[in-house]
Structure formats: C-alpha cells, structure tokens
Amino acid sequence: MNELQTDNPEMDSIDREILNLIQSDFPITSRPYLEIAGKLNISEAEIISRLSRLKECGIIRRIGGNFVPHKLGFVSTLCAASVPEEKIDIFAQAVNQYPGVTHNYTRNNHFNVWFTFIAQSMNEIESNLDSIAKQTGVNDIINLPATRVFKVKAHFSL
Secondary structure: OEEOOOOOOOOOHHHHHHHHHHOOOOOOOOOHHHHHHHHHOOOHHHHHHHHHHHHHOOOOOOOOOOOOHHHHOOEEEEEEEOOOHHHHHHHHHHHHOOOOEEEEEEOOOOOOEEEEEEEOOHHHHHHHHHHHHHHHOOOOEEEEEOOOOOOOOOOEEO
C-alpha cells in the first residue's frame, strides 16, 4: 500500500477518510455521496461540500471513471511535443480542446509537453495531432502508442 504525506492544513481527518473511500471504490449508485456519508456518519450535503472544497483548492483534480479504452472500441496513445516555452500555454489550450485528452503535463526535457489521447481510431488521433500542429505551429509531436500495457493500481492511504 502506498503512503502519501498529507500535512495539508486544508484537509482534516474526515477529508482523508472521504478520499480513502472514493479513490478506488467509488459507489456506483444513484446517490453515491449518500452512501459515502452513511459510512462516515455525516450528511450527504457535507460530503458534497467537502469534495467541492477539495476540488476548489486543487487537492482533487477530478472525479470520474477509468476505463480500458480498447474494451470499449477505442485506441489510446501517449504523445510528446517539443514546445517553445512561450507557446506552452497556447499549445496546452489547443490540446485540451479535445475530449479524448485525459492528461496533459510538462516535463523538463526536449519533449516538454506530454499528453494522453483516446479516440475511436489511430487515424483520428493522427488527424487531431495534425490539426494541433497547424493550429499552434508546433510540428515536433511524436505519437507513442503502447505495444503492451502494464497497469499499476495507484491508491494512496491518506
């Protein structure tokens, strides 16, 4: 089990309990927050309020499902781009316009912007990458589709 240091003053023990519950076993029900509230003996409204606050302060990035793309008829790939420093914001905005982009981050490397892309076909991804290049003037984008997937479950005990 992974341990994560959480000395964040914006979080209390109830916040940590909520995050421990939802990160790997989010309830699939019509009222998931009510189910979580029942486990912690607090109100559904308090769960929703706390999660909203944690999202607003940047502790939670998103709440959503993770799916295996190929099992749903999609393909996925990792992309890397060499983007001049002054174009990073414009490039990131262009990339983030696509609903199939699930991650977008910078690295200290020649290829300094990395993102994952999911679409119905590799042709669609390649077409979108061409559009991004034309829109931004960044042509040094590489497409790195996986040849074999090794999935590691990341669960942090808070």
